[in-house]
Amino acid sequence: MTYNSIVLVKQVPDTRNVTGDVMSKKGTMNRSALPAIFNPEDMNALEMALQVRERYGGQITVVTMGPLKAVDILRDALYRGVDQVILLSDRKFAGADTQATAYTLKSAIEKIGDLDLIFCGRQAIDGDTAQVGPQIAEKLGLPQITYTESVVSVDGDEIVAKRAFDLGSEVVKCKLPCLLTVTGSANRLRPASAHKRIEYKLSAIPSEYSDLLEKWPEFETEAALDAYLSERDLKITVWTAADLDVDEENLGLSGSPTQVYKVNYVVLESTESKEIPPTDEGIRALVQELVQEYVVG
Amino acid sequence: MNNNRNVWIFIEQEEGEIADVGLELLAKGGELAHTLGSQVWALLLGHQVEPLAESVIHHGADRVLVADHPELALYRTLPYSRVIIDQVQAHQPYIFLIGATPVGRDLAPRVASAVQVGLTADCTDMQIGDYLLRKEKREYKDLLYQIRPAFGGNIIATIVNPKTRPQMATVREGVMQSNQPDPERSGEIEVLEPVFESSDFALQVMSREVQEPTVKLKDAPVIVAGGGGVSSNNESRLIEELAHVLGGEVGASRAAVDAGFFSHEHQIGQTGVTVRPRLYIAAGISGAIQHSSGMDQSNKIISINTDPDAPISKIAHYKIIGDLAEVLPLLIRALREKAI
Numbered sequence: 001m002t003y004n005s006i007v008l009v010k011q012v013p014d015t016r017n018v019t020g021d022v023m024s025k026k027g028t029m030n031r032s033a034l035p036a037i038f039n040p041e042d043m044n045a046l047e048m049a050l051q052v053r054e055r056y057g058g059q060i061t062v063v064t065m066g067p068l069k070a071v072d073i074l075r076d077a078l079y080r081g082v083d084q085v086i087l088l089s090d091r092k093f094a095g096a097d098t099q100a101t102a103y104t105l106k107s108a109i110e111k112i113g114d115l116d117l118i119f120c121g122r123q124a125i126d127g128d129t130a131q132v133g134p135q136i137a138e139k140l141g142l143p144q145i146t147y148t149e150s151v152v153s154v155d156g157d158e159i160v161a162k163r164a165f166d167l168g169s170e171v172v173k174c175k176l177p178c179l180l181t182v183t184g185s186a187n188r189l190r191p192a193s194a195h196k197r198i199e200y201k202l203s204a205i206p207s208e209y210s211d212l213l214e215k216w217p218e219f220e221t222e223a224a225l226d227a228y229l230s231e232r233d234l235k236i237t238v239w240t241a242a243d244l245d246v247d248e249e250n251l252g253l254s255g256s257p258t259q260v261y262k263v264n265y266v267v268l269e270s271t272e273s274k275e276i277p278p279t280d281e282g283i284r285a286l287v288q289e290l291v292q293e294y295v296v297g
Numbered sequence: 298m299n300n301n302r303n304v305w306i307f308i309e310q311e312e313g314e315i316a317d318v319g320l321e322l323l324a325k326g327g328e329l330a331h332t333l334g335s336q337v338w339a340l341l342l343g344h345q346v347e348p349l350a351e352s353v354i355h356h357g358a359d360r361v362l363v364a365d366h367p368e369l370a371l372y373r374t375l376p377y378s379r380v381i382i383d384q385v386q387a388h389q390p391y392i393f394l395i396g397a398t399p400v401g402r403d404l405a406p407r408v409a410s411a412v413q414v415g416l417t418a419d420c421t422d423m424q425i426g427d428y429l430l431r432k433e434k435r436e437y438k439d440l441l442y443q444i445r446p447a448f449g450g451n452i453i454a455t456i457v458n459p460k461t462r463p464q465m466a467t468v469r470e471g472v473m474q475s476n477q478p479d480p481e482r483s484g485e486i487e488v489l490e491p492v493f494e495s496s497d498f499a500l501q502v503m504s505r506e507v508q509e510p511t512v513k514l515k516d517a518p519v520i521v522a523g524g525g526g527v528s529s530n531n532e533s534r535l536i537e538e539l540a541h542v543l544g545g546e547v548g549a550s551r552a553a554v555d556a557g558f559f560s561h562e563h564q565i566g567q568t569g570v571t572v573r574p575r576l577y578i579a580a581g582i583s584g585a586i587q588h589s590s591g592m593d594q595s596n597k598i599i600s601i602n603t604d605p606d607a608p609i610s611k612i613a614h615y616k617i618i619g620d621l622a623e624v625l626p627l628l629i630r631a632l633r634e635k636a637i
Contacts, residue, residue, distance in 0.1 A: 015449030098406065099415060127447060128567075129418035131406035134374075138410035143499040144374055146403045160503065165399040166562070168507040175499040257415030257461040261428055261442065264453045266586050273600075273610055278619025283627040286599075286615060287635055295576050295597050296519070296543060296632070 002057035003116040003154055003176070005049040006109055008136070009042040009062055009077065011070040012126040038073045041121030043189040045182040046077060048151060049119045050190065056154055058116070059083045063108055065093055065101065068207050071236055078200040079192035086112070087205060090240040095253030098127075102135035104251055107244040109140065117159070118179040122147060130181065137179040145172060148180045150187075203234040302335035302391040302439075305463065307381070308353055308361075309372075309400050310343050311507065315352065317515075318396030320475035322468060323357035325423060326394060327476070332425045333439060335391065336360060340384065342377055344370035347488065354484035357476055364489045368498070371505065372400050375497040378407040380489065385412050390463045392441050394423075397467035405467045414461035417443035420468045421571075421590075428457045440464065450567045450586040471515050471571040512546060512562040519545030519576045520595075522565060524588070525552035526581020526602065526621055533558040535625040536580055542632045548572070550588040553581075566591035578628075580621040584609025601625070 013034035049060050062077040064070050065088040074085035086108065093104055109118065118137075123130035130146070137144035149164035152171065163170045164183060204212055209222040219225040229235040241251060249255060276286045290296045304326040308319040319339075326337045339358035341350055343365065350361040364380045385393065385408065393408075395401040397419045409416035422444040428437045441464040443456040458464045514520060521540040527533050533553075540547045549559035551568060565572055566588035577595035582588060584600070584607055592598070593612050600613035601624045610616045617624050 013448075015451070097415060098418075099410065099413070102410060125449065127418070129406075130402045131409075131416060131418055134403060134406035135410040138378075138407045141496075144403070144407070145500070146374075147399055167510055168505065170505045171503040173501045173503055178499070257413075257458050258417060258443075258456050259428075259430075259459060261455040261457045263447075263455075266446075266451055266453060266590075273613045273616045276599075276615050276617045278617050278624050278627070280627055280631075283617070283624070284631045286617075287628070287631040290576070290597070291635060293597075 001156070003052060004058045004114055005052060005060045005117045005119060006112060006115050007042070007046050007049045007060060007062045007077070007082070008105060008118065008120045008133075009046065009064045009073055010039045010121075010124045010126075011036050011064065011066050011073045012039045012124050013037075015125050036069065036072070038076055039121055039124045039126075041123060041182060041184045042073075043121070044184055044186045045119040045121045045180075046080065046082070047187045047189045048148070048180070048182050049117070050081060051187070052117065052151055052154060061086065061112055061115075063088065063105065063112075065089070065096075065104055065108075068205060068238075071205050071208070074236060075200060075203055076192065078203055079196045080190060081193060081196055084237075086237045086239060088239050088244075090242075090251075092241040092248060092251045095256065096251065097256035097258045098129055098131040098135055099257055100250060100252055100255035102132050102139055103255060104244070104246065105132070106136050106139040107246045108239060109136070111239070111244060116176045117154075118142070118177070120179065120181045122181045122183050133179060133181040140179070143174050143178045144181070145174055145178060146181045148182045148186065151180075200234065202229060202232075203236055204229060205236045205238050301389070302330075302333040303388075304330045304333070304335060304337050305385075305390040305393040306337060306339045306358070307393070307395040307401065307404070308339050308341045308349075309396055309398060310341070310346055310349060311372075313343070313346065313349065315349060316396060316398060316470075317475065318398060318401075318468065318470040319353075320356045321470070321473040322394050322396060323353065324476045325468070325473045326392075327357040329392060329423065329425060329441070330359075333391065338362065338388075338390065340364075340381060342369050342380055344368075347486075350486045352478065354486075355478035355480055355482050357482075358484055360485045360487065362487050362489055364491045366491050368493060369491070371502050372404075373500055373502065374403055374407055375499060376491075376493055377404055378411065379493055379497050380491045381408050382411045383492075384489070385463060393463035393465045395465070395467050397469050401467050405465060409465050412463075414463060414465055415456075415458035417445060417456045417458075417466040420445045420466045421472045423466065423468070428459055430459055441466070446567065446586075446590060450590050469571060510562065512560075514546050514548060514563070514565065514570045514572050517546035517572070517574055519543040519578075520548045520565070520572060520574045520592075521545055521578045521580065522548030522550065522563075522582060522592070523553045523558060523580050523621075524550040524582030525556070526583075527553050527556070527558050529622075530558070532581075532622055532625075535622070535629070539578065539580075539625055539629050539632075542629055543576070543578075545574070545576070548577075548592075550582050550585075552583075579609050579613070580625060582609055583607045584612065
């Protein structure tokens with residue numbers, strides 16, 4: 001028996017290494033100085049889906065919602081061997097909180113249809129909320145397995161998986177279809193395949209055509225390029241709100257119950273600090289002071 | 298829609314032991330309810346947990362809704378969310394707070410999605426305040442300000458849910474302080490009769506292992522923590538030795554954990570534990586916000602760093618500019634001799 005998977009991925013600013021170039025002295029942030037990357041735990045989700053396909057067969061569809069440039073992570077997924085990718089991109093999707101995001105992704109999943117497993121990263125590093133996965137599961141009426149560390153087996157209409165948290169672990173058996181969120185320690189994403197890289201080098205969305213025409217002048221018009229790519233399955237699918245069965249009120253900013261009231265940039269408040277010389281006398285004097293102030297007993 | 302302004306708290310328990318974060322939220326919920334002139338209600342789910350309800354009242358609940366059922370013995374998403382969604386829909390609380398534990402982070406989004414309300418993750422503070430929605434030129438009074446770090450801790454965002462009720466948030470463990478239990482405190486206990494559907498049992502727990510925490514950072518009076526400046530096992534052993542001499546625990550920044558000198562249980566900061574010990578010694582820690590947000594409430598901070606301009610020096614009460622490999626042995630010796 002084969003199992004079809006959908007993997008949900010997100011392109012995020014790399015918030016893990018925010019350096020001086022990004023944060024000014026006043027504490028404001030230059031977001032464009034942060035590179036856009038494939039959300040790390042979404043890579044673990046993708047690898048888990050690839051491993052399930054290796055064991056049991058089936059199709060993998062990778063979906064992302066984001067601006068057009070998020071197509072970069074879809075190409076990355078193609079290089080690693082997925083069967084199909086879909087970009088959800090529309091100004092109407094913009095400004096979505098987790099509720100509106102989950103609604104949009106749920107609608108796309110319903111349109112794709114035939115599925116057994118949905119894989120997501122546990123959380124995205126730009127918000128760290130871990131909410132979108134469970135919210136999608138709820139909207140689809142499916143069970144969820146969060147914090148998935150490994151898939152033990154898939155058999156008939158059931159999956160056995162191991163969940164892991166800081167202070168314990170659990171093995172669960174769950175009816176399919178279901179949604180899994182995958183932890184960063186689950187696995188390591190395989191490298192892109194050189195073959196696939198060549199195969200999908202030309203894969204593109206229409207908004208990239210004008211740039212491609214400069215690189216490949218042998219295609220004289222966008223229409224010629226489009227025909228070439230479509231014929232070879234290299235045209236990446238883009239869905240807008242019009243392609244989904246959605247109530248537009250529930251998309252993007254208008255579909256988001258949470259609102260940002262204010263944002264404060266973090267500037268550490270200076271404490272008056274006393275400099276202690278790194279000498280035997282200096283350290284002894286410090287210890288004596290700590291003892292006198294009952295900080296150490 | 299009714300007009301109550303009650304604050305609900307989810308009480309997480311494991312084998313009859315209440316998770317600290319639930320008690321922390323009862324204290325914070327009490328403050329919020331006081332401001333709103335309303336009550337704190339607690340939701341307690343499990344099997345044979347009814348005896349815990351008194352303790353929940355002693356810690357600050359005015360009313361405890363108890364669902365005691367064999368199917369609730371171990372936490373599972375669907376049976377737990379079924380009970381909670383039913384109660385939220387029946388009573389429509391004003392605010393609903395859940396600890397941001399693995400259980401809370403699994404449960405809260407499920408409930409928020411079902412009742413179609415906003416949810417803010419991992420709050421570190423909450424206040425009551427007003428919000429002007431400019432588009433509508435309308436001021437919403439007495440909303441819950443849900444305050445949380447974002448963008449890797451470099452910004453602090455205040456989020457509101459002006460229109461949906463309850464206003465839901467998950468809250469970080471360890472950032473609020475619980476009340477001392479008051480055995481004189483009284484409250485009501487309501488026992489619920491949960492009704493499940495067969496689809497609620499799509500998932501079964503086959504086996505479960507819970508480890509006792511070997512590192513008890515949260516309540517440690519003294520923490521000695523190593524960071525990216527730790528470059529050898531010798532140096533990490535010095536940190537352990539100093540912690541031992543002080544009767545404290547060993548902490549670490551993410552850099553030192555990633556480098557393999559300490560296990561993840563030791564990690565303090567945004568992706569680790571939040572602590573506020575009496576004394577925090579930061580050895581070779583630069584003090585990036587990802588780390589300092591988890592320890593900047595410490596009573597006294599000593600920094601040992603070769604870089605005099607490292608961000609940690611802004612929050613340190615004492616800074617020792619020097620190599621930890623040289624400074625730590627001096628500290629250990631001075632403390633040992635003091636003890637004699």
